[in-house]
Amino acid sequence: MSLIVGIPACCKEISGSIQHATPSRYGAALVGGAGAHPVLLPPVGEGLVTVLDRLDGLLLSGSPSNVEPRLYGVSHSLTPDRHDPQRDATTLPLIRAALARGLPVLAICRGIQELNVALGGTLHQQVQDLPGRMDHRGGPGTPEQRYRPKHKVLLSGQLALMLGKTETMVNSLHEQALDRPGEGVAVEALAEDGTIEAVRVTGVPGWAYGLQWHPEWQFAENEDSLAIFRAFGEACRAYAAGWRKAA
Numbered sequence: 001m002s003l004i005v006g007i008p009a010c011c012k013e014i015s016g017s018i019q020h021a022t023p024s025r026y027g028a029a030l031v032g033g034a035g036a037h038p039v040l041l042p043p044v045g046e047g048l049v050t051v052l053d054r055l056d057g058l059l060l061s062g063s064p065s066n067v068e069p070r071l072y073g074v075s076h077s078l079t080p081d082r083h084d085p086q087r088d089a090t091t092l093p094l095i096r097a098a099l100a101r102g103l104p105v106l107a108i109c110r111g112i113q114e115l116n117v118a119l120g121g122t123l124h125q126q127v128q129d130l131p132g133r134m135d136h137r138g139g140p141g142t143p144e145q146r147y148r149p150k151h152k153v154l155l156s157g158q159l160a161l162m163l164g165k166t167e168t169m170v171n172s173l174h175e176q177a178l179d180r181p182g183e184g185v186a187v188e189a190l191a192e193d194g195t196i197e198a199v200r201v202t203g204v205p206g207w208a209y210g211l212q213w214h215p216e217w218q219f220a221e222n223e224d225s226l227a228i229f230r231a232f233g234e235a236c237r238a239y240a241a242g243w244r245k246a247a
């Protein structure tokens with residue numbers, strides 16, 4: 001059974017023109033880790049929810065852009081030059097529709113932030129400026145340096161069972177983080193400074209996790225990443241078997 005997983009793209013200017021793009025590593029992790037075929041979803045707005053009928057899963061990728069604070073009730077943005085309104089207008093309704101139908105959702109970095117906002121939660125805009133918090137940004141350097149394991153996270157709930165452990169090391173490339181969890185959002189990993197690092201969505205029919213770190217980065221060399229993408233692939237396969245049987 002061929003699995004199709006949608007990845008909503010970012011809207012960004014490349015070489016002087018507006019393009020729809022996402023880093024290639026997300027698709028590679030779907031192919032190699034989840035056994036699924038990726039399809040890029042152009043951020044064309046709420047109407048895109050219609051493609052969910054053709055998908056077996058949804059992966060929300062990371063991005064240097066930030067969810068606009070007005071979408072979680074905050075009027076002032078601390079990063080007005082780093083927004084992607086087309087992506088926000090597409091992903092938030094897409095997430096709600098996907099969760100409602102039980103489509104498996106894996107949300108990574110910006111993705112966990114979109115997931116939380118879509119469910120009525122809020123974000124910290126500059127987590128490193130909060131008292132007692134670490135600097136979770138990737139910093140300068142080569143990609144290998146920026147995506148190296150950075151700090152410990154304490155795992156709980158279903159995620160701890162999935163990974164077979166209660167703590168692990170993760171990479172970290174984010175200036176924002178979850179503040180108040182949204183409806184049904186259960187925290188399943190915390191950094192030692194209290195930053196939310198992973199969530200599972202409860203009260204929905206399907207498999208739905210958000211991770212603040214990047215399991216897609218060199219996924220084949222990391223046992224946690226392999227477990228996450230394999231579990232996502234199994235969830236997509238079970239979902240596909242169900243709706244195709246009904247079709």
Ligand SMILES: N[C@@H](CCC(=O)NCCCC(=O)O)C(=O)O
Nearest residue numbers: 062063064065109110174175176
């Ligand atoms: N912009 C958000 C989410 C950060 C994120 O998705 N980072 C991955 C890509 C970053 C990069 O490769 O430079 C935040 O900063 O919290």
